[in-house]
Each structure stands twice: as structure tokens, then as C-alpha cells.
Amino acid sequence: MAKWIDIGPTDQFPTGTMRCVSTEDRQVIVCNADGKLAAVDPACPHAGKPMIDGELRxxxxxxxxxxxxxxxxxxxxxxxxxxxxxxxxxxIRVTDAGRVEIQTTRK
Ligand code: FES
Structure with missing residues (x-):
């Protein structure tokens, strides 16, 4: 069973922002899309460029x-x-204590 990894309190991921987070085995980009969190790969599938340079709307x-x-x-x-x-x-999930957790195995 994949384990959940704590990546910080929810206030580190404000609405409309995205941020690179490093875990032991990989990097992910955490996006706050209109108040809901998502975690995505940092490399674009098209040509491998960094998605952190992109724009979240x-x-x-x-x-x-x-x-x-x-x-x-x-x-x-x-x-x-x-x-x-x-x-x-x-x-990705938010715990009752207001902490953000991710799993680094792909959905
Ligand atoms: S669209 Fe080409 S690298 Fe992202």
C-alpha cells in the first residue's frame, strides 16, 4: 500500500498558485485550482519541458x-x-489537522 507523505500545511498552497515539492523519490507540482488541490508531474508529456513555467487558470x-x-x-x-x-x-489529500499529503505513485 502506498504511503501518504506530509508536504506541509494547507496555507503553503494558496488558491490559484502552484509550487514544486520534492519528496524522497520524486518532484511533483502541487496546484491549488480554485481551492481544490491537485498534484501533477513536473515534466510536460509533449517534450519534457518544466510545467512549473506554465500558467494555471x-x-x-x-x-x-x-x-x-x-x-x-x-x-x-x-x-x-x-x-x-x-x-x-x-x-493528494488534506488531513483533519490541515496538513497536505501526497502519494508519489501515479493515479
Ligand atoms: S507543450 Fe511542448 S513541452 Fe509542453
Whole structure:
């Protein structure tokens, strides 16, 4: 069973922002999309460029390099939903104590 990893209090992830977080085995980008948290891979599936350079609008993260856009919850390309290479996403939750936790195994 995959373990949950504490990555900090919820106030470190304000609405509308995204932030790179490092765990023991990988980096993820944590996005706060209109108050709901999502965790995605830091590399764009198109050509491997850093998604942290992109722009988050609502639940859509647009890559800064060739403008591929992804739903941060499903990982699907919003322009080409049947694209074979979605942006990998990771399980994320908020505990009763207000801590954010992720799993680093892909959904
Ligand atoms: S590397 Fe992200 S769209 Fe091309």
C-alpha cells in the first residue's frame, strides 16, 4: 500500500498558485485550482519541458513552451482529450489537522 507523505500545511498552497515539492523519490507540482488541490508531474508529456513555467487558470495548466493545456485533476489534454500522453497526476489529500499529503505513485 502506498504511503501518504506530509508536504506541509494547507496555507503553503494558496488558491490559484502552484509550487514544486520534492519528496524522497520524486518532484511533483502541487496546484491549488480554485481551492481544490491537485498534484501533477513536473515534466510536460509533449517534450519534457518544466510545467512549473506554465500558467494555471482554474483547473487548466498550460505549458509555457508549446501551449499544451492539461486538466490538473484528470491529467487530460484539454484540447486533445484523447491524446495518449496525459500529464501524470498523483493522489493528494488534506488531513483533519490541515496538513497536505501526497502519494508519489501515479493515479
Ligand atoms: S513541452 Fe509542453 S507543450 Fe511542448
Amino acid at each position: 482554474g483547473k487548466v495548466l498550460t505549458c509555457a513552451y508549446h501551449a499544451y493545456a492539461y486538466d490538473v485533476f484528470s491529467g487530460r489534454n484539454t484540447d486533445f482529450p484523447y491524446e495518449e500522453l496525459p500529464l501524470p497526476t498523483y493522489p
